Amino acid sequence: MSIFCEINISRPASEEFKPGDAVSGLIGYEVDEKTVFNKITVSLKGYGYLRIINRHHKEDPKYYNKEEYVNNDNVIVDSEIVLPIGEYETKFSFKLPENIPPSFVYHNNKNGYCIKCKIFYFIQIKFNSPDVLRSPEIFKKEIKVGTVLTSSLLKEPTVYSKQKKIVQLFSGNNTITIKAGIDKSVINNCEMLKFHYKVINDTNVAINSIEVKLVEVHTFNATGLQPVKRYNKVKETKSRTASIKGGDIQKKHFEIIVPFDKKTLQHSKIVSRDYFVKIRVLLPLFRQNFALYIPIEVGDENLTETELFESRRSYWEVMDECKVNKVINDKEHCITNNEI
Structure with missing residues (x-):
């Protein structure tokens, strides 16, 4: 059994979303044989991950940190269902929270520290099977989030x-x-x-x-x-x-x-x-x-x-x-x- 999936996102003219924007689109998926699912979930997620390796020590200790910025789920199927062979579509619409950081990627390996940091956001669809021995099928598509400045300094001389x-x-x-x-x-x-x-x-x-x-x-x-x-x-x-x-x-x-x-x-x-x-x-x-x-x-x-x-x-x-x-x-x- 295979699932084929395409996530289409309605993007703004600037190609990047701003905090507070609506993120909407259409997901098309196809199954090539009759398949049983007990849960199908569409989600908007956003995370930040940081890893620093301290080269100043012989052991090269690693330090981590992480954040969750958004984790919204829309369960479109929450009970056991049999899908015949065919193509299916589902629409989605989420709203990004205010006061979240923009998409960000950083890699630096200088001055005694190896730093890797990523902040990213994505739309995800997850197909769960009632068979506990079978891993869920997950498809993702990343979106780019920009920034709206929240000023704290003076706008005067x-x-x-x-x-x-x-x-x-x-x-x-x-x-x-x-x-x-x-x-x-x-x-x-x-x-x-x-x-x-x-x-x-x-x-x-x-x-x-x-x-x-x-x-x-x-x-x-x-x-x-x-x-x-x-x-x-x-x-x-x-x-x-x-x-x-x-x-x-x-x-x-x-x-x-x-x-x-x-x-x-x-x-x-x-x-x-x-x-x-x-x-x-x-x-x-x-x-x-x-x-x-x-x-x-x-x-x-x-x-x-x-x-x-x-x-x-x-x-x-x-x-x-x-x-x-x-x-x-x-x-x-x-x-x-x-x-x-």
Whole structure:
């Protein structure tokens, strides 16, 4: 006996669902001989899995964590039934919960940790037989879930500052101060990020340069292990300024377009993704650099499909990128359920 199944999902124009969206479609299945079932269930499920191998120890201990985001069942057959040879159809409709994380895949094997993490959602149909020795027949089709940003930072101008004291002989002036202001800390995807800073060098030590860039930070939380962070600079956002002599002040204004594939990841206990503007003071040899981090949140907050498309197109026009394959290719390593 064989069951042939096809799961057809009515997808939105953007090809990804948002939290709170309805997920509907049609499942067609065929049996090639008369078959008895005692239960047929259609489900919407969503899970997050994390595995971290700690390479700092000889035993390579493994740490895990998991989450369930949605597990909705619709039982279409709940008593014993005989299905003759033929083709059958069943419709389904589920609603995604609010405040769930987006689909996510991550694989990294650097700096002493091997990290694999996956957040995924799928439609499933399960055929149970009254024969206890026979395993259920299960068919799945994954759906992609995007994110709707839940902002916690200010959407108005905000000022940050940081100071560092420099050890100097025979000088009472020994402080370097960074003061930075950002127009708003919550921005839509592909929107222009505008900020400025002032560095006051109240020392007799020349500052080599000021480095500015956008930084992406993933934080992974496995049971029994301290949070593991991974830092990545966002391409095309790094710049350096001229040196600052002792006693001088440097003021600069910056504008950065955040790439459309960079979004804050929220609503998960196993992983988060955050973004910061990093303003780093580069000092001469034998003196420790220091930096000011300005937190920002990035997402498609209240954008329509048309606005989202236009913002993405504007980004690639500004960045002088015209190749479609560079926009849509997904270079992330895929993790199967067996790998988790």
